[in-house]
Amino acid sequence: MNNQRNILLAVVLSAALLLGWDAAMRYFYPQPDNAVVATENSRDKVDTPAERSAAQHTRQGGLVDPLEIAEEKADLATALASPDRVRIDAPRIAGSINLQGAVVDDIVLKDHRETVDKDSGPVRLFSPRGTPAQQFAQFGWVGSNIAVPGAATKWEADGRVLSQASPVTLTHDNGAGLTFAIRFSIDENYMLTADQSVANTGGAPVVVQPFGLVNRTSRTASMDQWVAHSGPIGGFGDGAEYDYDYDDVDDDQRITPEGRMHWIGFTDIYWLTALVPQKGMAPDATFRALGNETYRADMIYEPVSVPAGRKLTLSSRLFVGAKESELLDSYEDAGISKFGLAVDWGWFRWFEKPMLWVLRTLFELAGNFGVAIIGLTIIVRAFMFPIAQKGFASMAAMKAIQPKMKAIQERYKDDKQKQQQEIMALYKGEGVNPLAGCLPMLLQIPVFFALYKVLVLAIEMRHQPFILWIKDLSAPDPATVLNLFGLLPFTPPSFLAIGVLAVLLGITMWLTFKLNPAQMDPIQQQMFAIMPWVLMFVMAPFAAGLLLYWVTSNILVLAQQSYLYSKHPQLRAAAAKDKDASTATIEGKT
Structure with missing residues (x-):
């Protein structure tokens, strides 16, 4: 009787785990509602603050709500149609700079697609202020009793296209003896350089304080996982700072990390935006909550005096791109301290x-x-x-x-x-x-x-295929057993969407447990018998590449155990004896 009760308890606990795991996966791996069709009129539908606050994050980040996706598309079409823009056309990024405010607010990555579809557009990292996916960078000055350029300032450009071979300089004359300029250049990868200069043609010295900032919404952020940080990030002191997430910034409103600042910005699992100060300088660095799920990373230099008839220039950098480990390490080797640690x-x-x-x-x-x-x-x-x-x-x-x-x-x-x-x-x-x-x-x-x-x-x-139906190893296995790998016209619930790799995982793990010495405790035996199939459900939503690794590892464990048992026959004999004893114990209790 006790044994039957224990078996029933094990089954109930396993079912509770599966259902709880399904709820967790729907929270952590949300999918857009297929019933909602994003149309040109979708942006006119009601989208209340309460609905926005319920937005969920996917592993790779980006907007999930079809209404927001449609709104983003419409807003981009309007904002990027303005003629007051300098086009960016570099080897690995494209986009534009808004001449109103000198804002870098339009960046896409040429080498990375949004989806596995070869016709899909490039990954977009920067979007203009006010769009659902807003993220942008800006360089400027703070001044006391002087007119400095602001968000509404219309800058003049000496070129129409910023490329690796052709820098572009933006200028603004404040009409009071100061000429501000930002010279943008870009390398062959993802790094922009902004040379900020102030020319004082007046009759008295002025004091200015250069700054750089990155502004973004958290609605496009990837999940912040215990194995992969997403959120505010930076190089400070002797290491990198991963301790703050967006909720922390909301709670404190303003966070100033400790240690000398090397770089500061925001990260997703695959993407990074970071401000890098001029070499040898250590500006103040802060993360700020601006409300409505928007945040800002600032670097603010010390105030400097520009004498009459003199010009001051300061050089900062902006990284906007993919977290390619070798590339980040190369920037670190070139002088950006701890930049390789942008990968957590x-x-x-x-x-x-x-x-x-x-x-x-x-x-x-x-x-x-x-x-x-x-x-x-x-x-x-x-x-x-x-x-x-x-x-x-x-x-x-x-x-x-x-x-x-x-x-x-x-x-x-x-x-x-x-x-x-x-x-x-x-x-x-x-x-x-x-x-x-x-x-x-x-x-x-x-x-x-x-x-x-x-x-x-x-x-x-990311987006790497394996064989046949597996087109993206960074995404879950799309072939589910219950709908005969897509042949039947229905989509199983997420906790029943078991792919081929997940089934192989359960089978290979069950075989490895079978090779292990039997547990004398009947409850342990029952749990070991159930565990492979529970893990099959638990691991099904994970990336196919992870499941492929685990299945391969299980097969190698099976081969390894078989070989080592052949080298140590006393262990095989002991294992067989233990199993016989365990079986006899269970039969005696039933």
């Missing part, structure tokens, strides 16, 4: 960065990112095999002395201290270390966690 590697970056290099190398050789993941998993498992072998050897040695240990325990069952002394003497005499079997397992944990995190963070996996 965490504690194990010394493992992760070499793994990413191997993954990229395998991808270059194989031409298929899924094959590269399989190859990297094989390499990591091969590297860890001697550790696993040592652990199995230790288990075999422990199994060999089990009869002697039981004899000691029986002989000194009333004297625990003497029992422990005799067991320790047995370990020493037989040359057995009881911790040697656990240590190899502990050593493997950071290595495999590092591999997992590499696959979460690597932008190289």
